[in-house]
Amino acid sequence: MSDEVLTAPLVLEYPFTRTTGAIIGAFLTGLKQATMIGVRRSDGSVLCPPLEYDPADASDLDELVEVGQTGTVTTWTWNGAPRPQQPFDQDFAWAMIKLDGADTPMLHAVLVDGAADMSTGMRVQIKWRDDREGHIADIAGFVPVDGTVAVSWVSSEPVESVQSVRTPIRIEYTYTPGSSLSQYLRAMQDKTILGDRCPDTGQVFVPPRGVSPVAGKRTTEMVELPDVGYIESFNITRVPIKMRPDLTPPYCSAWVVLDGASVGFMGLVINVAPEAVRIGMRVRAVWKPDDELEMSATNILGWEPTGEDDVEIADYARIGRVDGGSR
Amino acid sequence: MRDVAVVSVAQRQQATIAGESEVEFMIPVMQQAKEAVGLTQQDIGFTCSGSSDFLAGQAFSFVMTIDGTGPVPPISESHVEQDGAWALYEAWVKLQCGDIDTAFVYSYGKSSPGSLRDVLATQMDPYYVAPLWPDAFAIEALAARQMIESGVVTERQLAEIAHRSRMHAASNHHAVRRREKSVDEIMAEEVVMDPLRRSDLPASADGGCAVVLAAGDVARRLCERPAWIRGIDHRSDAHTLGVRDLTASMSAELAGQHAGVSRDKIDLAELHAPFTTSEHILTNALGLSDETVINPSGGALAAHTMMASGLIRIAEAARRITAGEGDRAVAHASSGPCLQQNLVCVLEGD
Numbered sequence: 183m184s185d186e187v188l189t190a191p192l193v194l195e196y197p198f199t200r201t202t203g204a205i206i207g208a209f210l211t212g213l214k215q216a217t218m219i220g221v222r223r224s225d226g227s228v229l230c231p232p233l234e235y236d237p238a239d240a241s242d243l244d245e246l247v248e249v250g251q252t253g254t255v256t257t258w259t260w261n262g263a264p265r266p267q268q269p270f271d272q273d274f275a276w277a278m279i280k281l282d283g284a285d286t287p288m289l290h291a292v293l294v295d296g297a298a299d300m301s302t303g304m305r306v307q308i309k310w311r312d313d314r315e316g317h318i319a320d321i322a323g324f325v326p327v328d329g330t331v332a333v334s335w336v337s338s339e340p341v342e343s344v345q346s347v348r349t350p351i352r353i354e355y356t357y358t359p360g361s362s363l364s365q366y367l368r369a370m371q372d373k374t375i376l377g378d379r380c381p382d383t384g385q386v387f388v389p390p391r392g393v394s395p396v397a398g399k400r401t402t403e404m405v406e407l408p409d410v411g412y413i414e415s416f417n418i419t420r421v422p423i424k425m426r427p428d429l430t431p432p433y434c435s436a437w438v439v440l441d442g443a444s445v446g447f448m449g450l451v452i453n454v455a456p457e458a459v460r461i462g463m464r465v466r467a468v469w470k471p472d473d474e475l476e477m478s479a480t481n482i483l484g485w486e487p488t489g490e491d492d493v494e495i496a497d498y499a500r501i502g503r504v505d506g507g508s509r
Numbered sequence: 510m511r512d513v514a515v516v517s518v519a520q521r522q523q524a525t526i527a528g529e530s531e532v533e534f535m536i537p538v539m540q541q542a543k544e545a546v547g548l549t550q551q552d553i554g555f556t557c558s559g560s561s562d563f564l565a566g567q568a569f570s571f572v573m574t575i576d577g578t579g580p581v582p583p584i585s586e587s588h589v590e591q592d593g594a595w596a597l598y599e600a601w602v603k604l605q606c607g608d609i610d611t612a613f614v615y616s617y618g619k620s621s622p623g624s625l626r627d628v629l630a631t632q633m634d635p636y637y638v639a640p641l642w643p644d645a646f647a648i649e650a651l652a653a654r655q656m657i658e659s660g661v662v663t664e665r666q667l668a669e670i671a672h673r674s675r676m677h678a679a680s681n682h683h684a685v686r687r688r689e690k691s692v693d694e695i696m697a698e699e700v701v702m703d704p705l706r707r708s709d710l711p712a713s714a715d716g717g718c719a720v721v722l723a724a725g726d727v728a729r730r731l732c733e734r735p736a737w738i739r740g741i742d743h744r745s746d747a748h749t750l751g752v753r754d755l756t757a758s759m760s761a762e763l764a765g766q767h768a769g770v771s772r773d774k775i776d777l778a779e780l781h782a783p784f785t786t787s788e789h790i791l792t793n794a795l796g797l798s799d800e801t802v803i804n805p806s807g808g809a810l811a812a813h814t815m816m817a818s819g820l821i822r823i824a825e826a827a828r829r830i831t832a833g834e835g836d837r838a839v840a841h842a843s844s845g846p847c848l849q850q851n852l853v854c855v856l857e858g859d
Contacts (some may be wrong), residue, residue: 187528187529190604191624194566198635201634206636228750229749229751237747238747238752239750256655257652257654257655259647259650259651259702259704259705260703261647265627267627268643269640269641269642276643276647276651278651278750286749289643289651289750291639297703302654302658313538318636318641319640319641330604349636349639349640351639353551353563353566353628353631355565355566356622357565358527358528358622359530360529360530360531360532361529361530361533362530362533372631372821387763390535391530391532391533392529392536393532394575394579395581396579396581397535397579398549398578399579400536416843435553444684469579473548485656505580
């Protein structure tokens with residue numbers, strides 16, 4: 183068996199839509215109208231982009247003021263090729279830009295050809311996107327401008343005020359399950375279920391995670407387990423789950439203890455009416471056809487009754503527990 | 510205040526730990542720290558850990574890692590989504606309550622499965638900044654340019670910091686970036702994130718750290734020379750970058766004052782400074798002088814393990830106190846963009 187650790191692409195996505203509140207909402211509504219909004223702080227200075235509170239003393243802020251669309255670069259760095267999620271379609275500089283009429287700088291992009299075109303103190307002006315929705319990327323970026331340009335405000339029709347904003351997150355990983363789960367997944371392809379043994383107590387855990395929680399030690403021995411066991415506990419689901427359209431309620435999920443294992447693991451009970459499922463019922467794995475086997479726990483389609491006599495449960499209070507073993 | 514000390518430490522850091530899951534690689538680290546003082550998990554009063562599921566994309570990884578402590582029968586434990594230095598702070602507070610005498614702290618990070626620069630963009634302001642996906646290096650570079658152009662630091666001074674980190678790291682087998690480079694060689698490096706050069710940026714690592722804390726006579730029994738925590742404090746600056754002075758750190762300065770850094774001479778300081786610029790800011794904020802050896806381990810520049818680098822600073826400083834390499838040390842941990850949050854801990858030997 184190969185010891186090489188498995189890897190697989192993993193993508194986490196969070197399709198967040200955030201509510202804005204009145205102050206951030208006013209700023210984002212301003213973006214839709216191609217205007218820039220700040221808020222006056224307790225000391226009279228203007229914070230842009232605005233917050234509902236003063237970061238210095240936490241006092242409520244509510245006096246919105248319009249600020250300019252030109253400003254001064256206070257610091258910058260060169261980004262080079264934009265990464266996939268950065269909303270810019272050309273090389274650009276990151277810059278902190280203090281807008282005329284504001285007292286704090288904001289982060290955005292300056293759209294120039296190269297770092298040689300950037301300098302602290304340079305004057306820049308907003309370049310708006312044509313299709314604006316009330317999002318920080320409604321600003322396509324800033325472009326250099328000579329001196330102090332009289333801004334020609336884009337006077338726009340009233341727009342619907344922004345109350346929420348899309349802020350999706352997508353992060354890509356090359357996931358590795360570690361050494362023990364890699365062996366477990368490889369064995370699955372051969373319809374073999376692996377567990378690992380506690381070096382102190384001899385208890386067998388499945389799936390194997392390379393650790394005995396009883397001893398707090400690395401496990402060193404892998405154990406092949408039979409694909410038969412008994413149901414230690416179960417439930418019947420009667421409402422559909424969005425992420426599992428393949429499951430038609432009612433269906434039964436069970437905690438199956440394999441012969442030789444010290445803990446149960448989760449599976450579906452199939453080929454029997456859910457109402458007929460009992461604690462103590464003997465079950466056997468139903469595997470996918472051989473030509474569909476993968477390195478995946480999904481190879482087990484479910485667990486069906488063997489027809490053997492039930493296992494007698496002597497102590498129901500112990501169900502689901504892992505004891506300290508016989509150390 | 511109750512006397513509480515670091516009595517045992519262990520760590521592991523390397524560029525990538527591909528072959529092992531978090532719990533698999535943390536078990537030997539956790540065992541080493543406990544076995545060195547002859548404690549089992551069941552002897553320990555409270556356990557606190559620090560980690561973030563976003564790094565490896567492993568949901569509830571901290572729950573799996575608890576298995577590595579040996580939590581049967583159930584233990585008293587807690588977790589922070591923060592560097593382990595903040596887990597240590599929680600454990601220290603718990604020890605101050607007086608009902609337990611020992612605590613176990615660990616933290617770990619495995620950033621290699623993801624793109625850390627992008628993952629860290631998600632910690633920024635979710636309305637105005639995160640949707641632009643600025644990466645962590647870019648944000649630091651904005652601060653670095655301000656520092657250089659305003660005369661707070663010169664590029665050569667930054668290269669000197671990088672040079673010293675590499676020199677110290679050469680004798681630290683836990684460090685990832687250990688090749689010595691002269692100041693001139695560093696000055697000749699290409700700029701990665703203008704104005705930051707390769708040696709100004711942290712060498713990313715996977716790994717973790719474990720620490721045993723003990724109070725009073727128990728600490729004296731477990732360790733010949735405990736590293737007593739004589740002061741510990743943490744502070745946070747504003748989240749909004751635009752309202753902060755990025756060339757200094759008010760929160761580090763305050764935390765240092767409250768931890769009592771300036772009360773006496775500091776022999777050595779382990780500063781959680783992922784960038785050369787952050788080390789310069791912290792040295793100023795904590796008022797450290799030339800008498801203090803800064804980052805004898807090479808610091809976070811030489812090996813930056815997200816969620817563990819701060820706890821490792823405490824472990825490195827404590828290890829040196831216990832070994833008699835110094836009598837009074839500062840250990841510092843930071844979190845967030847441009848040193849937004851800072852924890853300062855003063856350690857002393859008897």
